Amino acid sequence: MSGINKVTMPKWGMEMVEGEIAEWHVSEGDSIAEGDDLLDVETSKIVNTVTAPAGGVVRRLLGAVGEMVPVGEILAVIAPADVAEDEIERILAGAASRAPQQKVADESAAAEPQAVSAPDSDSERKAANPVKSFASSQPAELAAGADDSGVSATPVARRVAREQCVNLHQVVASGRHGRVTLADIEAALEANGRSLEKSYSAARPELRSQRDDSAVFATPVARRLALELGVNLLDCRNSGRHGRVSKADVEAAASRALASNPVVSRAEAPALPSVESQPLSGMRRTIAARLQASKREAPHFRVQVDVEVDALLAVREQLNRPHGEAKVSLNDLLVKASACALVAVPGVNVQFDGDTVQQYADADIAVAVALDEGLITPIVRGANHKGVLAISNEVRDLATRARLGTLRPEEFQGGSFSISNLGMYGVDRFDAIINSPQGAILAVGAAEQRPVVRQGELAVATMLTLTLSSDHRIIDGALAARFLSALRGFLETPATMLA
Amino acid sequence: MPNKTIREVIHDTVRDEMRRDPNVILMGEDVAGGAGCSGEDDAFGGAFGFYKGLVGEFGRGRIIDTPISEAAYIGAAAGAAMTGLRPIADLQFFDFLGVCFDQIYNQMAKFRYMFGGKSDTPLVILSLVGAGLRCGAQHSQSLHPQVTAIPGLKVVMPENAYDTKGLLLTAIRDDDPVIFLLHKLQFENACEVPDEEYLIPFGEASFPREGTDVTIVAFSAMVQKAVAVADRLREEGISVEVIDPRTTSPLDEEAILESVEMTGRIVIVDEAWERCSVAADIASIVARKAFAALQAPIITVTAPHTPAPFSPVLEDLYIPSEDDIERAVREVVAYRR
Numbered sequence: 159m160s161g162i163n164k165v166t167m168p169k170w171g172m173e174m175v176e177g178e179i180a181e182w183h184v185s186e187g188d189s190i191a192e193g194d195d196l197l198d199v200e201t202s203k204i205v206n207t208v209t210a211p212a213g214g215v216v217r218r219l220l221g222a223v224g225e226m227v228p229v230g231e232i233l234a235v236i237a238p239a240d241v242a243e244d245e246i247e248r249i250l251a252g253a254a255s256r257a258p259q260q261k262v263a264d265e266s267a268a269a270e271p272q273a274v275s276a277p278d279s280d281s282e283r284k285a286a287n288p289v290k291s292f293a294s295s296q297p298a299e300l301a302a303g304a305d306d307s308g309v310s311a312t313p314v315a316r317r318v319a320r321e322q323c324v325n326l327h328q329v330v331a332s333g334r335h336g337r338v339t340l341a342d343i344e345a346a347l348e349a350n351g352r353s354l355e356k357s358y359s360a361a362r363p364e365l366r367s368q369r370d371d372s373a374v375f376a377t378p379v380a381r382r383l384a385l386e387l388g389v390n391l392l393d394c395r396n397s398g399r400h401g402r403v404s405k406a407d408v409e410a411a412a413s414r415a416l417a418s419n420p421v422v423s424r425a426e427a428p429a430l431p432s433v434e435s436q437p438l439s440g441m442r443r444t445i446a447a448r449l450q451a452s453k454r455e456a457p458h459f460r461v462q463v464d465v466e467v468d469a470l471l472a473v474r475e476q477l478n479r480p481h482g483e484a485k486v487s488l489n490d491l492l493v494k495a496s497a498c499a500l501v502a503v504p505g506v507n508v509q510f511d512g513d514t515v516q517q518y519a520d521a522d523i524a525v526a527v528a529l530d531e532g533l534i535t536p537i538v539r540g541a542n543h544k545g546v547l548a549i550s551n552e553v554r555d556l557a558t559r560a561r562l563g564t565l566r567p568e569e570f571q572g573g574s575f576s577i578s579n580l581g582m583y584g585v586d587r588f589d590a591i592i593n594s595p596q597g598a599i600l601a602v603g604a605a606e607q608r609p610v611v612r613q614g615e616l617a618v619a620t621m622l623t624l625t626l627s628s629d630h631r632i633i634d635g636a637l638a639a640r641f642l643s644a645l646r647g648f649l650e651t652p653a654t655m656l657a
Numbered sequence: 658m659p660n661k662t663i664r665e666v667i668h669d670t671v672r673d674e675m676r677r678d679p680n681v682i683l684m685g686e687d688v689a690g691g692a693g694c695s696g697e698d699d700a701f702g703g704a705f706g707f708y709k710g711l712v713g714e715f716g717r718g719r720i721i722d723t724p725i726s727e728a729a730y731i732g733a734a735a736g737a738a739m740t741g742l743r744p745i746a747d748l749q750f751f752d753f754l755g756v757c758f759d760q761i762y763n764q765m766a767k768f769r770y771m772f773g774g775k776s777d778t779p780l781v782i783l784s785l786v787g788a789g790l791r792c793g794a795q796h797s798q799s800l801h802p803q804v805t806a807i808p809g810l811k812v813v814m815p816e817n818a819y820d821t822k823g824l825l826l827t828a829i830r831d832d833d834p835v836i837f838l839l840h841k842l843q844f845e846n847a848c849e850v851p852d853e854e855y856l857i858p859f860g861e862a863s864f865p866r867e868g869t870d871v872t873i874v875a876f877s878a879m880v881q882k883a884v885a886v887a888d889r890l891r892e893e894g895i896s897v898e899v900i901d902p903r904t905t906s907p908l909d910e911e912a913i914l915e916s917v918e919m920t921g922r923i924v925i926v927d928e929a930w931e932r933c934s935v936a937a938d939i940a941s942i943v944a945r946k947a948f949a950a951l952q953a954p955i956i957t958v959t960a961p962h963t964p965a966p967f968s969p970v971l972e973d974l975y976i977p978s979e980d981d982i983e984r985a986v987r988e989v990v991a992y993r994r
Binding site: 312313314315317318333334335337339340341392393414 | 858860861862864867907909911912915916918919984987991993
């Protein structure tokens with residue numbers, strides 16, 4: 159292989175993934191010296207000249223003017239005149255999936271790439287150029303390719319590639335002397351929608367030295383203390399005079415051991431708790447960050463009311479009777495009632511980013527939907543203009559698609575108000591964290607029969623507890639109370655929602 | 658494949674290169690004749706017998722005995738290199754660096770840059786470093802950090818006979834000054850070495866052991882000790898990766914950083930003193946470029962900041978030992994924030 163030089167599409171800058179062949183300055187068969195101009199390459203930003211990395215004869219030019227070539231793909235092969243044709247073919251076959259595919263186009267489409275012999279003439283090869291395709295630009299095939307043991311790679315990169323089932327032929331090399339590096343593997347995985355977890359092995363206290371420490375220099379007090387505390391002197395610093403382990407060193411080692419494993423006793427080996435550590439998923443990370451920020455930034459206060467919903471349940475019954483399949487839920491009615499209340503008390507229908515208040519005209523109500531890996535809040539837009547049936551259908555559609563993960567961003571971003579309902583789990587009341595930058599969130603408990611007092615008489619009614627968490631920076635107690643009062647009015651007298 | 662010692666590899670490689678390229682010459686004290694031997698040919702073959710027999714084949718025109726003046730013959734070698742020869746200059750003990758340091762750091766290292774890139778200086782200075790031969794403070798130092806610090810010099814520290822051959826061939830054929838440093842305790846170490854020629858590029862580390870819990874970077878004679886520690890700890894379930902950068906300049910930062918990114922822990926072992934050393938340099942590189950990956954403080958294992966003792970007992974304490982390395986590895990593995 160000595161003396162054969164492959165010229166590949168260079169990477170001029172972070173974003174460059176491919177370049178267009180603007181002009182060839184040489185032809186196949188030309189003799190050239192190191193540093194001679196080979197071709198001009200045009201990227202989305204610049205036109206620049208690729209020069210010869212070594213002298214020799216131009217044996218192959220791969221790619222026609224105007225062709226887009228991915229970074230790292232072979233553009234030309236330079237070799238001494240005495241290098242055999244089949245040796246060059248072998249390098250092309252081994253270097254990338256591009257050359258063999260080109261040969262397939264030459265011959266029958268069914269032929270195995272490796273089994274195909276070299277093209278007979280230059281003209282045939284050139285004719286084949288325009289139809290070739292680039293396997294390595296299709297990210298789904300990281301594992302595909304010939305034996306990659308000959309590809310130059312750092313030991314870590316090779317190991318990780320093996321673990322991740324990456325064929326090194328599919329990776330663009332950027333390291334010293336053209337080696338494939340760990341960063342190259344990560345880039346290839348990323349281009350393929352995967353990522354590399356760097357899982358550092360946890361520090362392992364069970365590996366702390368159990369060896370004989372009788373030869374360690376220590377003060378008599380330190381040695382006695384170490385025996386009492388079950389500390390091995392080999393685990394202690396020796397900061398005492400003349401490098402002896404001092405009493406302080408033993409105490410420090412004991413407190414280190416205690417901090418890392420508080421229940422360790424000398425007699426029994428530490429039983430490791432069966433805990434599996436997992437990195438946060440992207441969704442969890444977002445939830446964590448946003449709720450943390452909300453709880454930190456927005457001063458929450460809660461206002462609670464009990465609502466009698468017998469009338470509302472009767473309305474629901476009436477609505478559901480003729481519509482066999484379209485089941486309106488209590489939650490759908492709550493969305494409608496909240497929309498009416500937001501219109502009636504617009505001070506709650508706001509977003510606040512810390513600087514400016516966005517006053518919403520319509521009620522865009524986010525409904526919390528629990529997922530396996532977290533939760534998402536799809537939004538019923540303009541709920542004040544929609545009927546209960548429309549709202550019901552929309553909520554069902556959004557929730558279904560939320561669980562399938564097919565919501566579009568605009569379907570769960572924004573909104574001025576959220577409803578979180580845990581009633582179906584039998585929770586009778588709770589309070590929720592505001593979905594910032596929204597101004598408030600309504601937490602809905604279960605509808606259940608409770609004793610109530612009417613005109614001095616004990617009675618039974620179906621009751622529901624609503625808790626409104628509000629951002630006190632923009633919503634005051636009286637405003638929140640007015641809103642809840644309006645909401646209770648709509649829920650207890652459903653006909654008023656029609657007004 | 659024949660088993661060869663580092664001494665044999667140096668002999669054979671210098672011989673083969675002198676046969677291949679008539680521009681290759683060898684100069685140094687006692688490389689042709691021998692002190693106290695009335696000038697007779699081939700009494701010594703150099704202070705360590707690397708070149709025994711070569712004067713018979715190549716004659717005194719190409720195997721050149723020099724006066725005991727390192728400043729003179731290292732300077733002469735630099736001039737010869739600039740004017741077209743490819744000298745190999747034998748500097749015996751690298752402790753003599755001080756005598757010829759001007760020729761090295763202020764002359765040969767600068768030629769290419771000060772003459773507008775028009776001047777090559779294809780020169781190899783072959784020398785020995787390290788303690789353990791009971792040679793005393795003036796013949797036991799590891800001064801590779803001093804030359805690693807100078808741009809324009811390449812510094813090679815092979816650990817075994819196989820690497821010695823591939824790196825020495827690269828060094829002789831390189832067009833820049835190369836400082837080629839062997840450890841005094843190692844040149845009788847043997848391993849399988851192919852007869853055919855192979856070049857090992859500068860700046861590419863080898864990984865004598867691969868592991869996942871902690872990375873040891875070790876140089877020269879320390880590699881063997883690091884490997885022994887890795888094998889010992891493997892039985893306890895601690896998986897140690899051992900990296901031998903093989904050249905301190907250029908340094909394979911990439912390989913070291915990658916490994917630390919996977920293990921999160923690093924111990925750097927070098928026989929040179931720690932202040933302003935290659936070990937401190939690598940610790941700095943890792944702290945600056947792989948900080949986020951670190952799960953434990955970086956530990957360096959080096960000789961203490963003192964001249965090498967002449968007492969054998971003390972000298973053995975002075976040289977970083979397997980136990981020192983093992984203790985450091987255990988410390989980083991057991992470390993909890």
